[in-house]
Amino acid sequence: MTDDSSDRIVAAVRRWLADAPPGARLPSTRQLVAEHAASPVTVQKALRALAVAGAIESRPGVGNFVRESRAVRSTDHGWQTAALGAPRAVLPRIAGALRAAPEDAQALHSGYPEPGLLPARLVRTALTRATRGGAATTRPPAAGLWELRAWFAAEIAGVTPADHPAPTGNDVIITPGSQSALTSAFRALVPPGHPLLVESPTYWGAILAAHQAGVHLVPVASDAEGPVPDQLDRALRETGARAIYVQPTYANPTGAQWSARRSIDVLELARHHGAFLVEDDWAHDFAIDTEPRPLAALDPTGHVVYVRSLTKSTSPSLRVGAIAARGPVLDRLLADRAAESLYTSAVLQQAALEVVTDPGWRSHRRRLRTQLRERRDLLARSIRDHAPSLTVDHLPAGGLHLWARLPDGTDLDRLVRACEDRGVWVASGDEWFPTEPAAPFLRLNFTGPDPASFPTAAASIQAAVESL
Incomplete structure (x- = not known):
């Protein structure tokens, strides 16, 4: 049956x-x-x-x-107000990208690829093998399985210049996804109440992690090549910040990739000011037209704390990431991770290792590159042809999203609701600004379900804009 x-x-x-x-x-x-x-x-x-x-x-x-029905009674929880007191940090609301859209909606708001773009067979096979082996009943080392740590290190070492020291597995800590790695990095590098420099706009999850760590966000203007060096230099001098959060490769939400010259300039500024760079390489597996160029590979002196995740590219349920660093900061990061979660599930680590070392992983990534290009170009063309009110200034060379500007004065909350009324779910760009937004934007995911409906979805967004 x-x-x-x-x-x-x-x-x-x-x-x-x-x-x-x-x-x-x-x-x-x-x-x-x-x-x-x-x-x-x-x-x-x-x-x-x-x-x-x-x-x-x-x-x-x-x-x-x-089952007998039970009477529903309201309970007075007023006592908790006094017991809780003031919150340690006022956290932003959960981003719209995590909302679950109805099954019949065109979901352009998510931060994840749809299941058809994931290596489902590899993941299922790997999980089955992992649960049948020793990982199912043993506690892994606090820093993670050695083989997986070595794999992450080898990925960076593969693009490290010959005259630079290559990282090893000893420089890597396995984490349950990148979100916890970011929180640990911010806690380890920035005392509560002290400044953390961020690009603007920047990843909403990093904004959330910074609030959770109790640090003060200071935005730095960026252009298509990365943070503007003069402004970054001034911010470092004026604030005394000792850490900068960056996404040099296919930034979320803009999709920008730093130029080689800009990468060197930012690294030099970090060295000059004695600051750390927290590099979030979230889209390493989503290259389309270029190749990822991790800053960590260009850093021989330990200024870069590198964060990488496999969750988005393998499965949302396979929450495995890594954080790589050199020097005393590594011990501080490991202590923070151990205090928060002791260790990362051995079953998930083993499954992740099985996936990325399977020959099918490379084949999957080659296919994925073609699929991403087709979907990106289709959504960009749909916006150009059917949503003239939206402007996409930059076609990303990788990642999952288009960053679309709206007419000045657009009420984003009303627009998001108007789009949902038409069956299209979009993400308000305001959530990616650490302070006041520079302009109204939408972040649109081109890896959601049903790409054939992109033209219809774009027309619906245009109708929603016109209805305001």
Whole structure:
């Protein structure tokens, strides 16, 4: 019997429950088997699903019964206000990119690729192997599995100049995704209340992590090549900041990739001022027209703290990332990670290692490059042809998003709601600015489901703009 058979039994029992009084006894398993021509296993699966949903309760040895309804009473939690006191940090609201859109909506707001762009077979096979091996029952080292740490290090070493020291696995800590790595980096590098320089706009998750760490964000203007050196130099001098958060490769949200000259200039400024650069290489696996150029590969003196994640490129459920650094800061980072989560799941680490060392991983990334280019170009063309109110100044050479400017004065909250009313979910660009937004923008994901509907979605956004 298939899952469909179980679903049909669940639906049939729910119809019976609609007319049954609380406490009524359900037909026996034998009766349900005969009535629905199903196997006992299928019937038991359906009954478990109903019990989990709270529709029935099972009494072993007695039978299954309609669950008694419980009176809903409001509870006074007022005492908690005084007990909690003032929050340690006022956190921004959860970004719109994490909202779940209806199944029939055109989802352009997400920060993740749709499942069809992920190596699903590799991930499932790797998870199966990992759960059958020693990783399922052993505690990994606090810094992570050595083989996975060495893989992350080798990726950077592969593009490190011959006259620079190449990183090793000893320079890497495995983390449960990049978000926790960013929080640890900010806590380790910046005392509470002290400044952290960031590009503007910048990744909303980094803004959230900075608030969580209690540090003060100072925006620095950027252009298509990266942070403007003169302004970065002035900000470092005026604030005394000792850490800068950057995304040199396919920045989220703009998609910008730093030029080689700009990378060198920013590294020189960091060295001159004795500052760390927290490099978030989030889109390393989403190259389209160029190749990733990690700053960490150009840094022989330990100024770069490098953060890399496999979550977006493998599976949202495979939350595995890494943070690489040299010198005393590495010990401080490891201490922070251990204090927060002790270690990262060995099963997830082993599965991630299986995926990235499988020959199919390279084949997948080659296919993905072509798929990303086709989707990026289709969405950009759809905006140009069907949403003339939007302006995309920069076609990203990698990443997942287009950064589209709206007419000055656009009410973004109203526009987002108007788009949703038309079945199109978009992300408000305001969430990517650490302070007041410079202009109204939308961040649009070109790796969501149903790319054939991009022209229709663009026309709907244009209609929403015109309706304001």
